[in-house]
Amino acid sequence: MNNGYITLPSAVIPVTREVDVLVIGGGASGIAAAIAAARGGATTMLVEQRGFLGGMGTVALVPAFCPFTDKQKPIVRGLGLQLMEQMKEACDPAFRKEYQDMLDWVPIDPEVLKRVYDNAVLESGVTPLYHTFVYDVVLSPDRKTVEGVIVVNKTGRSFISCRYIIDCTGDGDIAALAGVPFQKGGEEGELQPGSMCYLLANVDRPKFSRFLEESGDTGQLHTTVELAISEGALPEGRKSISGLAWVSDYLVGVNFGHVFGIDGTLAEDLTRGAIEGRRTAERQLQFFRKYVPGFEHAHMVASGEQLGIRETRRIEGDYILTVDDFITARSFPDDIARNAYYIDIHLANSKSDMTFNHLPPGVSHGVPYRIMLPVGIDNLWVAGRSVSSDRAVQGSLRVMPNCFSMGQAAGTAAVLALQGSTGSRGIAVAELQRRLLEQDVWLGEDRVPAEKEKEKEGNTP
The missing domain is CATH 3.30.310 (TATA-Binding Protein)
Incomplete structure (x- = not known):
């Protein structure tokens, strides 16, 4: 040992898997990313450090799904809404009867939800790997792509090779290991508190x-x-x-x-x-x-197995979503989702105040593709609460419905990149949006799937 450090001997680590798309983190964003990638035809592995999926909804026992609507209509649709409905159907008859028409603040039955998520990823063709932690990433010689990750579990250390990788850790762990710059907390480093649910x-x-x-x-x-x-x-x-x-x-x-x-x-x-x-x-x-x-x-x-965490890293991406974008309900040419959840920043200590900022009913803002693209890395997407935004907007984007949306977009984008043999920035965003619309994602009233547009035209007198 020298100055508080030790030098480990070099090691030969087995390559246990080679996949097209590797998703790290099995919360809402990771589940949606993996399912979307696998359904698109990519060989996909989902690595999760616990023995089950669900993130804060199961690990931390967060008791309810945040709203899927803008108080007038569902704006978070696609995989997230489908999975919540599957949980309702798997619950007992009294639960289904009470909550069948609810889309906001639906209670979570964590044991039912674990099984729903297991079934969903397996049925889509995803290979899950539980009880596994990412130890490090391996970058290409030019440090512009992630070639794979070193994982640690009861089996030992091993290497998983991938063509594309999606960071759904919630903390931007993979991006940070890859050297992506990030911010954390407020101006004085303060972080929103955790909660034991x-x-x-x-x-x-x-x-x-x-x-x-x-x-x-x-x-x-x-x-x-x-x-x-x-x-x-x-x-x-x-x-x-x-x-x-x-x-x-x-x-x-x-x-x-x-x-x-x-x-x-x-x-x-x-x-x-x-x-x-x-x-x-x-x-x-x-x-x-x-x-x-x-x-x-x-x-x-x-x-909860752990404290519910609201805030850690926010990566630096190709665009930083700002509070002004939220307040003005701005839309973007590269929107991949819509968000209407209020800005919800919890007090940093017992004497401070909480911050709330609501959009009017029926109003939402766009979530641009670029906030998932970490600077400097060409085959990595970050989906979930650690996307590129200012702190205020992170207090809105961080909830599960939004994480589902971002994950579904990232997984679909990875399929496009794979099919085009290109990087995350080389895909046609219009094609990504078209595919998301086909998957029942809602991108605003002015954007509908092509077949529905034809139906509207056919019904025009």
Whole structure:
């Protein structure tokens, strides 16, 4: 050991796979990217560090899908909407009946969703590889393409070779390993806090609903939470519950409170966040039992495997989406999705304020293809919350419906690049948009699939 470092001996590492498209990260963006690539005919592998897919929706038990609509119509369609509907169909009859027509804030049944995602990727022809972590990337001699990644798992170390790679880690891990520049957090390095979400069983939803009606408190329990804070039952901080998502009348998912100062790219912070998060969840459980009718006998059946992370790296891409683009509902020639979710930046500490900025109902902005293209690398896409944007817009783009959209676009773009033997910047964006429209992606009222355009023309008097 020398100055705190050791030198490892050189090693010969086996090449275990050679694929057209390699997707790293099995959250919403990775699932959609892998399915889109495989359906397009590319040999596709999806690498995930856990033993299941779903990202924050299953790993961190985020209790509900964020909105798929602009409060008037669904604007996030395609694979994301299809997968959510498949989860509904796989749930019990009472769940299907209650949520069959809902597209916003649909509760997540995490065990059902895990199986839905497994089936979806396998049926599309994706090769999944779970329990596997990316150790490093291997770049071409000119450092403009990623030739593959070194992975570590119970089998050992190995190399996966690829022609194209899609970073869906949520933290821009692959881009960072490839040397792509990035930003992280605010001007002083502050990051949005994490949250430890959990599932409570043995609760009484009808009794809770009567309490809300009789007390006049809201579904976020603002008055009740403030009372508990004033009496010392809860710490200073968030004055309401972010979400109660009722999977059934006796089972509810909870997103409540914050754990501050956690950098999701650091194992030490994730460790501290997990421990502190579980302690916070236990304190919240006691609050529910004491202060909230219907929760007197609540039992915590599961907490997130890790803290829910809202913000880490934002890569530097060919375009940086800005808050002005959001506010003015700007569209772009290379749009691959639409977004209407509000800017949602959580307080960086217990004394600061939260930031919300909503678009009017029926209004959305475009999501340009270029924000997924990291500078300097020609065969890499980044999809999900670490795309190229300013911090304010990241607070809007980061949610699961948007991640599905970006992942589907990245996977479809990789197929186009493969078919044209070109890089990520060499594809015809108009052809990408055409294929996305054929996959039921919505790009705005003025952009419809060619066959539907012909139908409209045929119906014109």
